[in-house]
Amino acid sequence: MSAKYLCPKCRISVNVGDQIVLIGKTKNGLKGVVVLKSELGNYTTLFSDDFPIFEGNKLSLSCPLCRASLSTRKQKNIAHLKMIDQEDNEATIFFSQIYGEKCTFKIEGKQVTQSFGDDKDQYKPDWLIEEL
Secondary structure, eight states: OOOEEEOTTTOOBOEETTEEEEEEEOTTOOEEEEEEESSTTOOOEEEOTTOOOOTTOBOEEEOTTTOOBOBOSSOTTEEEEEEEOTTOOEEEEEEEOBTTOOOEEEEETTEEEEEESTTGGGSOHHHHHHHO
């Protein structure tokens, strides 16, 4: 079994198999389904057919169940989910909401335990820890 991803607000699982299903919204108000791979560092992304997204577009991601925003308070380019691993350890996963930007941080407790992506240096994980 792979990790389980939860909405930080309603704590209901948003994965289906090895994929994470979210709702995306553009600044123009266009909405659609966004599917991410659950493997950290895998930036393969799918969008619903009627949701044309291009590299560099910023999305606002939300939970498909409770509709809560996944954006962080301090940095609106970053979204977050809770992750429960196979040993029932909980972490917070922060990731970019800009399509094509590769940036992911895994934070356990108050420590950044993993970071991924070519664009991770654009963000400072210190303020992410303050979000917890």
